[in-house]
Amino acid sequence: MQSQPRPKPEKAEKQINYNEVPASIRRRPYYIVLPGLIILIGIMIPFVTAITLSLTNFSFKIPVTKFVFLKNWINLFTNKDFYQALGVTLRYALFATGTQMLLGTCAALLLRKDNWFSRLLKVLFTFPLMVAPAIAVLVWQLMTSNTVGVLEDFLNLFGVYNFPWAASRQTAMFTAVLIDTWVNLPFVILLVLAGIQSLPKSPFEAAQVDGASSWFTFKTLTLPLLKPFMYIALLFRLMAALQEFGIIFALTKGGPGNTLMNLSLTGYLTGFTYQNIGKSMPYLLVLWMIVNISAKFIVKRQRRLTLEAAGKQ
Amino acid sequence: MMANDQSQPLASGNLRFRQGTAALSWIGRNLALVCFAVFALFPILWMVTCTLKSDAEMYTTVFNFTPTLSNYRAVLIGTDYFKAFLQNIVVAGGAVLLTIAVGVPAAYGLARYNFKKKEDIAFTILSFKFAPEILVILPVFLIFQKIGLYDTYFGLIWVYQLITMPLLIWVLRGYFEDISVEIEQAAQLDGYRWYEVFWKILLPLIKPGLVASGLLAFIFAWNSFTFPLILSGFKIQTITITSLRYIASDSVHYGHVAVAATVAITPEIIAALFIQKHLVRGLSFGAVKG
Numbered sequence: 001m002q003s004q005p006r007p008k009p010e011k012a013e014k015q016i017n018y019n020e021v022p023a024s025i026r027r028r029p030y031y032i033v034l035p036g037l038i039i040l041i042g043i044m045i046p047f048v049t050a051i052t053l054s055l056t057n058f059s060f061k062i063p064v065t066k067f068v069f070l071k072n073w074i075n076l077f078t079n080k081d082f083y084q085a086l087g088v089t090l091r092y093a094l095f096a097t098g099t100q101m102l103l104g105t106c107a108a109l110l111l112r113k114d115n116w117f118s119r120l121l122k123v124l125f126t127f128p129l130m131v132a133p134a135i136a137v138l139v140w141q142l143m144t145s146n147t148v149g150v151l152e153d154f155l156n157l158f159g160v161y162n163f164p165w166a167a168s169r170q171t172a173m174f175t176a177v178l179i180d181t182w183v184n185l186p187f188v189i190l191l192v193l194a195g196i197q198s199l200p201k202s203p204f205e206a207a208q209v210d211g212a213s214s215w216f217t218f219k220t221l222t223l224p225l226l227k228p229f230m231y232i233a234l235l236f237r238l239m240a241a242l243q244e245f246g247i248i249f250a251l252t253k254g255g256p257g258n259t260l261m262n263l264s265l266t267g268y269l270t271g272f273t274y275q276n277i278g279k280s281m282p283y284l285l286v287l288w289m290i291v292n293i294s295a296k297f298i299v300k301r302q303r304r305l306t307l308e309a310a311g312k313q
Numbered sequence: 314m315m316a317n318d319q320s321q322p323l324a325s326g327n328l329r330f331r332q333g334t335a336a337l338s339w340i341g342r343n344l345a346l347v348c349f350a351v352f353a354l355f356p357i358l359w360m361v362t363c364t365l366k367s368d369a370e371m372y373t374t375v376f377n378f379t380p381t382l383s384n385y386r387a388v389l390i391g392t393d394y395f396k397a398f399l400q401n402i403v404v405a406g407g408a409v410l411l412t413i414a415v416g417v418p419a420a421y422g423l424a425r426y427n428f429k430k431k432e433d434i435a436f437t438i439l440s441f442k443f444a445p446e447i448l449v450i451l452p453v454f455l456i457f458q459k460i461g462l463y464d465t466y467f468g469l470i471w472v473y474q475l476i477t478m479p480l481l482i483w484v485l486r487g488y489f490e491d492i493s494v495e496i497e498q499a500a501q502l503d504g505y506r507w508y509e510v511f512w513k514i515l516l517p518l519i520k521p522g523l524v525a526s527g528l529l530a531f532i533f534a535w536n537s538f539t540f541p542l543i544l545s546g547f548k549i550q551t552i553t554i555t556s557l558r559y560i561a562s563d564s565v566h567y568g569h570v571a572v573a574a575t576v577a578i579t580p581e582i583i584a585a586l587f588i589q590k591h592l593v594r595g596l597s598f599g600a601v602k603g
Contacts, residue, residue, distance in 0.1 A: 028422075028426070029422040029423075029425075029426035029428045029431075030422075030428065032418045032419060032421060032422035032426075033418075033419045033422040033423060033434060035415040035418070035419070036415040036416050036418075036419035036438070036478060036482060037419070037434065037437075037438070039411075039415060039471065039474050039478065040437075040438060040441055040474060040475065040478055040479075042471070045456075046449055046450075046451075046452030046453045046455075046456060047444065047448070047449060047452070049452040049455075049456070050448055050449075050451070050452050053452060103349075106345075107345075107346070107349050110342050110345055110346050110349075111346065117343070117346070118346070121346060121349070121350055123586070123589060124350060124353060124354055125349075125350075125353050126585045126589070126592060127353065127354065127357060127582050127585065128353050128354075128356075128357070129585070129596075130532055130536075130578070130581035130582055130584070130585045131357075131536075131578050131581065132535065132536035132537075132538065132552075132553050132577065132578075132581075133536065133538060134536075134538040134553040134554075134556065134557060135536075135552075135553060135556060135574050135577050135578060137557075138556055138557065138559075138560060138570055138573065138574045139356050139357070139360050139574050140356065141560055141570075142359075142360060142363060142567060142570055142571060142574075143356055143359065143360075145567070147372060148363075148371045148372055148567050150359055182352065182353070182356065185352075185353070186353065187596060190592065190593050190596065191593060191596070191597055191601055193593075194593040194597075194601045194602075195601070198602075229601060232597055232600045232601060233597075236596075236597070239442075239443050243445045243446065243447075245446065245447060245538070245539050246538035246539065246553075249538070249542075250538070250557055263445075264445060264446075264447050267447050267448070267451075268447050268451075271447075271451045272451065272454075272543060277451060277455070280451065281448075281451070284445055284447055284448035284451070285448065287445050287448065288444065288445050288448050291443055291444075291445060292440075292443065295443050
């Protein structure tokens with residue numbers, strides 16, 4: 001189809017035509033934004049340093065720093081630790097985010113009726129969300145302690161004794177995800193709930209008039225309209241879970257063995273504890289790439305879903 | 314509703330069945346919600362009870378014990394925990410104040426003006442939120458040691474901007490966009506200078522958003538673990554790092570651990586109660602106007 005020359009979109013009247021205002025005023029927005037940007041970019045200079053460092057053998061142990069070009073990167077891709085760390089990072093992120101999205105959406109749907117009980121729960125659910133991940137680990141270490149922990153008593157009722165929690169390779173990931181979920185599940189609940197409360201009434205009334213079953217309404221109306229909100233929750237949760245450091249570090253420092261050594265922890269241990277900064281940078285740069293690519297992907301999809309949802313209304 | 318022209322006994326049976334399933338689903342729904350609530354709250358409640366137990370009773374009882382304040386006394390007076398608490402207030406509070414000073418104008422600029430690269434700048438600011446903390450912090454550590462900012466208040470406050478500033482700018486940008494331009498123009502016609510418009514008209518209008526996002530930024534800064542772990546040493550300690558020492562030590566006083574955690578959480582829960590109405594908007598960086 002031949003495309004017609006589209007009429008130029010008319011500028012909103014309220015916008016000021018910046019060619020007519022003097023330069024001093026035209027530059028004002030930049031002045032206003034600049035201080036904030038400078039402070040942030042001041043902190044981000046290290047990021048550029050990070051790339052340079054990844055090409056050197058920088059370490060506190062060696063007095064002279066040399067360029068080693070791609071040696072650190074070749075080391076990385078031929079190193080078993082890297083693939084272990086990559087696997088742990090992805091598994092942890094999928095496991096934690098998946099659990100939270102699923103349970104969070106269910107809980108939000110259960111809370112949709114606006115009565116005193118759900119209003120009270122909405123307030124109470126915000127409490128764990130405010131707890132620092134490191135402190136949350138402290139709380140759960142008490143809970144899961146084999147001597148004073150109350151969960152041991154609870155599991156004894158079901159005939160389970162000495163559940164190993166973070167101490168065993170099989171259950172360490174589960175324990176870390178459990179703590180992560182305790183802290184962050186309310187985030188998903190609150191966001192999806194906000195989505196539910198903003199649902200327009202008219203399509204649902206129309207569906208009811210047409211006699212649509214409740215499952216059909218949910219599948220074709222509720223879910224597509226909620227998806228943009230779920231994607232925002234997903235974005236925040238996935239980005240944080242990919243980089244998770246505090247919970248794992250406070251819980252086991254990556255152990256037992258290397259069970260919980262994700263890219264963040266491996267980078268930290270290599271760079272800070274073993275003092276091979278140059279060697280640690282590639283781990284963290286790979287992590288940064290993963291985070292950025294998945295963030296872009298989710299943001300793009302979220303925008304499309306928002307448009308689709310707007311079409312449905 | 315469809316009219317039901319089945320014979321009477323069948324219909325009533327059907328009705329009873331429906332009432333039965335409705336009751337069942339009501340029970341199921343609320344049971345699930347109670348489970349969620351127990352999962353969310355029980356750890357906090359149980360921990361608070363632990364703070365009141367003596368070491369001996371810790372092992373033998375769950376809820377039935379004689380309360381004592383000795384744990385609080387031991388942690389708050391006997392150790393430098395309270396010092397870390399105060400230092401954490403200085404660092405997190407300082408970070409929020411700096412963020413407000415430069416972030417509020419930036420949010421206004423990004424909301425109100427149209428200029429080249431506006432969206433790029435806004436997204437650059439947001440992307441700081443998604444930069445892996447360890448990646449940023451290791452080079453910062455090297456630089457801070459060189460220029461003497463390691464283990465100082467200012468060094469930490471500066472780095473905390475990565476947590477607090479994207480949040481504040483993105484949330485407040487939405488609040489500024491909600492205010493119509495006409496209000497500003499009317500004020501200007503009345504003879505207000507641009508800074509008077511800002512102080513007397515705009516600031517009061519965004520105050521709820523400012524308070525909420527400021528408190529939320531404070532909570533995030535308070536909770537930060539990675540930054541103080543690497544960038545603070547002996548001089549400055551924050552609550553997250555100090556608290557962990559209580560479980561790492563050899564002779565674990567579980568009561569002390571519980572006190573450390575409880576005292577760290579309390580200010581946050583109080584702050585959260587204040588900002589309930591704006592919480593969703595803040596948590597989603599303004600993306601969801603809950």
